[in-house]
Amino acid sequence: MTRLRSLALPQKGLMIAVVLLAIAGLALLGTYFFLSRQATAEVGWVDPQASIDSSLIAPDLAVLTLAGEGDDRIVRAALDAGERETAYATLAYSVLLPDTVRSGQWLVLANAYQADDPSRAGIAYQAAMDLSALGPTLGDPARADVSLQIARGFAALDRSWLASIAVAQAETIARQSLTLMPAQRRDILGQVASTYERLEQADAARNVRDNLAAYSAGPGVGTEPVPPQMSGLRGNVVLPVELVERQSFRTVSAG
Numbered sequence: 001m002t003r004l005r006s007l008a009l010p011q012k013g014l015m016i017a018v019v020l021l022a023i024a025g026l027a028l029l030g031t032y033f034f035l036s037r038q039a040t041a042e043v044g045w046v047d048p049q050a051s052i053d054s055s056l057i058a059p060d061l062a063v064l065t066l067a068g069e070g071d072d073r074i075v076r077a078a079l080d081a082g083e084r085e086t087a088y089a090t091l092a093y094s095v096l097l098p099d100t101v102r103s104g105q106w107l108v109l110a111n112a113y114q115a116d117d118p119s120r121a122g123i124a125y126q127a128a129m130d131l132s133a134l135g136p137t138l139g140d141p142a143r144a145d146v147s148l149q150i151a152r153g154f155a156a157l158d159r160s161w162l163a164s165i166a167v168a169q170a171e172t173i174a175r176q177s178l179t180l181m182p183a184q185r186r187d188i189l190g191q192v193a194s195t196y197e198r199l200e201q202a203d204a205a206r207n208v209r210d211n212l213a214a215y216s217a218g219p220g221v222g223t224e225p226v227p228p229q230m231s232g233l234r235g236n237v238v239l240p241v242e243l244v245e246r247q248s249f250r251t252v253s254a255g
Contacts, residue, residue: 045126046122046123046126048088048091048092048123048124048126048127049092049093051120051123052085052088052089052092053085054089056085056086057083057085057086057089058078058081058083058085058086061074061077061078061081061083061086062074062086062089062090064077065090070096071090071091071094071096071097072097072101072105074086074087074090075087075090075091075105075109078090079108079109079112084109084112084113087105087109087112088109088120088124091105091106091109091127092127098137099131099135099136099137099138100137100138100142102131102135103128103131103132103135103138103142103146104146106124106125106127106128106131107124107125107128107146107149107150107153109124110122110124110125110128110153111153114153114156114157118157121153121157122154122157122159122162125150125153125154125157125162126162128146128149128150129147129150129162129165129166129169131146132146132147132150132166132169133169139179140173140177140179140180141180141184141188143173144170144173144174144177144180144188145188147166147167147169147170147173148166148167148170148188148191148192148195150163150166151163151164151166151167151170151195151199152195152198154166155195155198155199160199163195163199164199164201167192167195167196167199170188170191170192170195171189171192171208173188174188174189174192174215174216175189175215182216182217183216185215185216186212186216189208189212189215189216190212192208193205193208193209193212196208
């Protein structure tokens with residue numbers, strides 16, 4: 001009997017350990033699914049048009065686009081009237097605004113939402129980031145400036161990983177652009193370093209400041225010089241005989 005009890009005690013302990021491990025495993029599994037869903041909700045791209053609340057749109061302002069009013073003026077009028085959803089919907093559906101105006105309006109709208117609707121502000125910053133990366137008519141100075149404003153906006157929303165992407169984009173533009181002048185590069189890179197410091201990325205900020213002269217000296221992308229084309233074309237051009245004779249006659253006459 002004593003021997004059976006001595007055997008039962010380790011078995012009970014083993015069973016208790018198995019139960020505890022199973023509970024811990026289930027807890028870890030539940031935590032994983034919870035965090036993965038939360039990360040997906042924060043990381044996933046959001047279609048600006050899909051998040052419009054049509055019940056909050058002011059009809060008297062929205063209908064102005066049918067009367068030929070410019071989308072930019074409608075957005076500004078809606079913001080002045082406190083009708084942010086109307087401004088948001090107009091901007092999301094507009095196809096006529098140039099990239100410079102559209103990106104600037106998204107930034108204005110993001111700032112308007114930042115205090116009381118961080119989620120909508122994040123969507124507006126995301127739309128501006130899409131334009132800063134993909135807008136075909138944005139010049140490099142505007143592209144870098146928009147990227148820096150987006151980085152500061154995401155930092156204010158405590159989305160540091162998105163802010164890091166935006167400021168890294170501004171750094172890449174400053175270093176690799178073929179159109180920026182050295183003074184423009186230095187100005188942008190100085191703002192990049194300050195933004196890195198705000199994001200507590202001291203190494204990245206130090207790297208930019210230590211290499212400021214080299215990074216702002218010129219284009220980061222080397223291009224091969226275009227070989228002259230006229231010399232090659234000249235040998236293939238056959239002049240009419242009459243023209244050659246007239247040229248020879250003029251040369252002799254001048255001599």
